[in-house]
Structures are given as C-alpha cells and as structure tokens.
Amino acid sequence: MAKIAPSILAADFARLGEDVSDICSRGADYIHIDVMDGHFVPNISFGAAVMKSLRGIATVPFDVHLMIENPDKYLEEFITDNTEYITVHYEACDDLAATVRHIKEAGAKAGVSIKPGTDPSVLDEHLKDIDMVLVMSVEPGFGGQKFMDNSVPKIEYLKAKREEKGLDYMIEVDGGVGASNAYIVKDAGVDIIVAGSAVFKAEDRTQAINKIVEN
Numbered sequence: 013m014a015k016i017a018p019s020i021l022a023a024d025f026a027r028l029g030e031d032v033s034d035i036c037s038r039g040a041d042y043i044h045i046d047v048m049d050g051h052f053v054p055n056i057s058f059g060a061a062v063m064k065s066l067r068g069i070a071t072v073p074f075d076v077h078l079m080i081e082n083p084d085k086y087l088e089e090f091i092t093d094n095t096e097y098i099t100v101h102y103e104a105c106d107d108l109a110a111t112v113r114h115i116k117e118a119g120a121k122a123g124v125s126i127k128p129g130t131d132p133s134v135l136d137e138h139l140k141d142i143d144m145v146l147v148m149s150v151e152p153g154f155g156g157q158k159f160m161d162n163s164v165p166k167i168e169y170l171k172a173k174r175e176e177k178g179l180d181y182m183i184e185v186d187g188g189v190g191a192s193n194a195y196i197v198k199d200a201g202v203d204i205i206v207a208g209s210a211v212f213k214a215e216d217r218t219q220a221i222n223k224i225v226e227n
C-alpha cells in the first residue's frame with residue numbers, strides 16, 4: 013500500500029491546527045510542508061515558524077518540501093523532532109552532494125525533488141546518497157493544478173534504477189493526485205503520494221485518503 017502525505021497548503025490556514033489534527037486522525041502517514049520563497053517558485057507560502065507551531069499537534073512526521081533558492085541557508089530551521097524528510101530541489105542546488113550531506117548531518121533524511129522539465133537521470137550519481145526522490149507532477153508553486161503524466165515514466169525509471177543498483181530510497185510524487193488518478197502513480201511504483209486539494213477539500217477526507225492509498 014502506498015503512503016500518503018497530505019499537503020497543508022490546501023488546509024484552512026485560519027484553522028491549521030484543527031485541520032492537521034483532523035488529518036492525522038484519518039490516516040495521514042506524513043504531513044507535507046510546502047515551503048515557497050517567491051524566488052524559486054512564483055508564490056510565497058509560510059516558513060519554519062508555522063511548521064514549528066504544529067509540532068505538538070501532528071502525530072505523524074513532517075515531510076518538508078523546500079521550494080526555495082539557497083536551501084542550505086535555511087534547512088536547519090526545519091529540522092525538529094517531528095521532521096523526517098527535508099527535500100530540496102535539484103534545480104536549486106549548486107552542489108547537490110554537499111546539500112544532501114548537510115541535511116543528513118543536521119539530522120534528517122535527505123530528499124531531492126525534480127521539476128516536470130527535469131530528467132531523472134540527472135540524479136543517477138546521487139541516488140546512493142538520497143533517502144527519497146520527489147517527482148513533481150505539476151510545476152511547483154501552487155496547489156490544485158492538473159496532474160502531468162510525464163511524471164509516470166520518471167517513477168518507473170527511478171524504481172528500475174533502485175532495483176538495478178540495490179538501493180532503498182523512497183519515491184514520492186507531488187501535484188494533482190487524487191482518488192481518481194492515484195492508481196496511475198501506484199501502478200508505476202510510487203511509495204508516497206502527496207495530495208493537497210484532493211484530501212483537505214474532500215467532503216469525506218477519510219474516504220479520500222483511503223481511496224488514494226488502497227491497492
């Protein structure tokens with residue numbers, strides 16, 4: 013069964029604590045934290061203070077997605093007892109190997125994300141050091157966009173590489189995934205599905221989560 017990481021970008025920010033507590037009780041495996049800086053992506057979301065305010069509320073780990081330039085400067089602020097993954101963008105790193113080392117030395121698992129226009133083979137030499145690859149299935153920056161199916165062969169590629177090299181990184185997909193199309197990424201071999209609108213805006217959130225993760 014795939015795991016699910018609901019993105020709080022689609023939550024009601026005026027009731028963020030309640031929304032996070034609710035989603036944890038309905039079977040979320042992680043809370044996906046979308047951090048946007050208005051430079052790497054054309055939108056600003058929230059920073060570490062907002063994430064930290066959820067520490068005593070979330071009962072599942074944080075999966076932090078940094079859509080920011082110069083992630084090395086800020087990533088340590090996002091490492092808490094609740095943080096499992098810190099994911100940076102391949103496109104935002106001058107020295108990816110150094111940033112991956114930095115994340116691990118700071119105490120989190122290291123994720124690397126690729127935008128829709130980036131080929132997964134750029135990560136080949138790094139895969140042995142990475143704990144998770146996040147395949148973007150929308151252009152990062154906004155929730156509620158349409159799923160791009162060029163993410164599917166990327167998931168398949170990463171799964172095949174993992175087997176070929178005997179590695180154990182997780183494969184995550186993010187953007188436009190919901191109950192109606194989750195089977196596509198699950199068939200391709202994804203391990204963790206990020207879903208914002210499809211979960212938080214659902215009439216029945218439990219049902220939405222179950223449909224997304226079930227086999």
Ligand code: DX5
Pocket residue numbers: 019021022044046077079150151152153154155156157186187188189206207208209210
């Ligand atoms: C996009 C974010 C996603 C997004 C997912 O830049 O990284 O996590 O919020 O939202 P939905 O599921 O609504 O596409």
Ligand code: ZN
Pocket residue numbers: 019044045046077186206
């Ligand atoms: Zn995200």
